[in-house]
Amino acid sequence: MLQLKPKLNDLMRCNVGDGKTASFWYDWWTDLGLLISVFGARGPGIYKSRYILLSPRLQPMPPSDSRGKDVFLWRNGDWADWSFSKKFSSKATWNLLRQRSPVVPWCNLVWFKEAVPRFSFVSWMTVLARLPTRDRLISWGMTVPAACTLCSSGLESHAHLFFNCTFSSAVWSHFAGWMFSTPPVSPDSVITIIDRPYIASCPGAATVIKLLAQVIVYCLWCERNHRIFRQVSSTEAAIISRVGRLMGDCLLSLPPPREGSASYLLLFLSSRSLFPP
Structure with a gap:
């Protein structure tokens, strides 16, 4: 209307x-x-x-x-x-x-109360496939290498860079078993994880998963840009460590999801034993 x-x-x-x-x-x-x-x-x-x-x-x-x-x-x-x-x-x-648009299924994955704006913005652009990845730069007529910056193989697209790349998969795999049994392969698969009954029944679990997904995507995008513009590269272990530090900083500042429940940080640290594979 x-x-x-x-x-x-x-x-x-x-x-x-x-x-x-x-x-x-x-x-x-x-x-x-x-x-x-x-x-x-x-x-x-x-x-x-x-x-x-x-x-x-x-x-x-x-x-x-x-x-x-x-x-x-x-x-x-x-x-x-x-x-x-x-x-x-x-x-x-x-x-x-404002002009209202239909609600998209990924809105709660990107925008939620506990989110950090810089993480949410990069995640938003990732879901919309609007980041200047190499496949998009080539489609605009720019002469740039097509190979993924992180693994040097495969066309650098949003799906490859953040989910299918061997470097990215290694980062996701480190946290697999904490919040999910296998690394997600797309934003839609993260939504599927959040909708699982055992996640919905645990106060704060969905928030931790959403924040973790955003932090990983943000760190991977930063690493990609550092390699291109600063000629500085980090190992998979270094990115995993950075994700852990950022998660700790973010979750430590949040009050518990419910009165009397475990804090977000404790939930993140103990989630391997809470959630089944």
Whole structure:
């Protein structure tokens, strides 16, 4: 359904008090809406029909000091809900202004409360296959080597670089058995892991898996860029160590998923014994 872009005045209303700050023509203070939109720039003028339309709206709400100050209200519902509040909500306003699209199955894999923005961004671009991998650079007409930067074999694509490359598989395999029995082969397979019953029944397990997947993808992308732009390479063991450090730093700062439950960090460290292969 086509949604028209709202104007600022569609999001605000004014409860008239003393009338010192409200605009007669340009604020929405009657059920007619903005009077400038109803009557035009010339106002009601001498047209009797227009005066009859406006007069009943003026009588119940004359400005008065006894009514207090004018109060401006912000719309806080959707377009079908005409509710207004004294408090401004950036979330409600954004939901009114943005163009909505269908929910994608990977949204919770990329965007979640405990996520780190830089990890989420790289994961988002990976899911959309929008990172400048060598296969994409070649498709744009650039002359670059086609081989994967990490393993020097196979065409460097998103699927190969992050999941099918021997270097990447070694990193994933180190953590296999902690959260999953075999390394995932795509973002969709990570979603499948999260949806398993024993993961859903363990508080915080899905969050740890999602964060681990994002950290691995982020570290692999950084390693790829370091090799190209800095001519510096790290071993698989070094990347595994970096993933572990980043996971520790991230999880240590998070409160337990539920009151009385194990912390995210303890869950990550003990997950080999918690989750079946």
